[in-house]
Amino acid sequence: MSAIIQVSNLSKQYREVKAVNDISFTVNTGDIYGFLGQNGAGKSTTIRMLLTLIEPTAGTIELFGKNLNSHRKAILRQIGAVIEKPDLYKYLTGYENLSLFAKMSGVAVNEKKLNDQLEQVGLTERAHSKVRTYSQGMKQRLGIAIALIHDPQLIILDEPTNGLDPQGIADIRNLILHLSRHQGKTILVSSHLLHEIELIANRMLIIDKGKKIMEGTVAALVDPARTMVHLEVTNPQQVVTWLQSSKWSANLQEHSNNVILLQMNKPQVPELTADLVNAGANIMALQPQNSLESYFLSLTTENRHVDTFTN
Numbered sequence: 001m002s003a004i005i006q007v008s009n010l011s012k013q014y015r016e017v018k019a020v021n022d023i024s025f026t027v028n029t030g031d032i033y034g035f036l037g038q039n040g041a042g043k044s045t046t047i048r049m050l051l052t053l054i055e056p057t058a059g060t061i062e063l064f065g066k067n068l069n070s071h072r073k074a075i076l077r078q079i080g081a082v083i084e085k086p087d088l089y090k091y092l093t094g095y096e097n098l099s100l101f102a103k104m105s106g107v108a109v110n111e112k113k114l115n116d117q118l119e120q121v122g123l124t125e126r127a128h129s130k131v132r133t134y135s136q137g138m139k140q141r142l143g144i145a146i147a148l149i150h151d152p153q154l155i156i157l158d159e160p161t162n163g164l165d166p167q168g169i170a171d172i173r174n175l176i177l178h179l180s181r182h183q184g185k186t187i188l189v190s191s192h193l194l195h196e197i198e199l200i201a202n203r204m205l206i207i208d209k210g211k212k213i214m215e216g217t218v219a220a221l222v223d224p225a226r227t228m229v230h231l232e233v234t235n236p237q238q239v240v241t242w243l244q245s246s247k248w249s250a251n252l253q254e255h256s257n258n259v260i261l262l263q264m265n266k267p268q269v270p271e272l273t274a275d276l277v278n279a280g281a282n283i284m285a286l287q288p289q290n291s292l293e294s295y296f297l298s299l300t301t302e303n304r305h306v307d308t309f310t311n
């Protein structure tokens with residue numbers, strides 16, 4: 001398993017706004033990597049930096065094991081991206097659009113390749129209809145077909161289901177899964193909906209107000225037997241130091257000023273509580289969060305930042 005995207009300490013400052021604040025993450029070959037955050041969290045800014053559309057203020061990006069700055073052209077050739085509503089020629093057909101974009105990007109395609117590509121995104125039946133008659137979901141899928149025409153290894157999709165109806169959302173979801181399972185593509189997909197990411201991704205990163213909140217396998221993060229304990233204490237420094245040297249160190253996720261997050265199996269919570277009391281923690285609140293949904297909501301509705309432990 002090798003890293004396709006390796007982002008280290010990436011930041012982007014727009015005048016007074018720190019849109020991305022010191023985030024690091026790794027996307028491995030074959031991942032469907034979910035990039036989750038509320039509106040304004042910094043997802044698009046990060047994606048734009050990955051595509052060299054904007055320059056980072058700090059940090060490094062490696063793609064396919066190479067530094068993005070020094071190998072820009074070669075790297076971008078291996079990426080297909082849809083980051084806004086695709087800019088399509090609405091008086092041309094889907095087939096004609098695809099053919100035109102292939103020519104513009106210098107990709108040699110024949111009729112079979114174009115038809116295969118349209119079939120892959122489920123547009124065979126409407127291939128020769130004008131794009132102005134397409135639904136939003138069909139336009140989005142045509143945009144993905146265009147992004148795939150040069151057979152990239154890595155696909156980056158920024159909020160691909162935004163503004164789609166439930167059927168359109170399901171179509172995109174199935175397409176992403178198909179591209180991963182049957183074409184072996186590595187996919188980075190952003191969304192503000194936890195549910196969407198949960199359904200397709202194997203790993204995910206949650207960001208909020210530019211900061212990394214957590215990263216992990218979706219299976220571990222959404223496992224119903226697991227819980228995220230939200231602990232508030234008046235002596236956080238002492239408690240964090242103790243936790244780091246205790247048997248709970250591997251359970252530590254993050255801490256902010258006086259809030260500490262620990263992930264564990266639900267039956268372990270009473271034992272943790274007893275250990276904390278014995279260790280002198282002044283507990284204000286200890287709340288096991290039931291699902292990642294409530295955890296995600298609690299994180300993103302609170303106006304706070306957290307640091308991430310690596311464990």
Ligand SMILES: Nc1ncnc2c1ncn2[C@@H]1O[C@H](COP(=O)(O)OP(=O)(O)OP(=O)(O)O)[C@@H](O)[C@H]1O
Nearest residue numbers: 014017018019037038039040041042043044045046
């Ligand atoms: N060009 C810009 N100039 C100034 N501030 C910007 C610019 N682009 C983005 N921002 C700010 O940076 C922050 C992150 O924005 P970003 O678009 O990356 O978030 P996002 O997670 O993609 O959310 P959304 O889905 O709403 O686009 C926001 O506060 C946004 O207002």
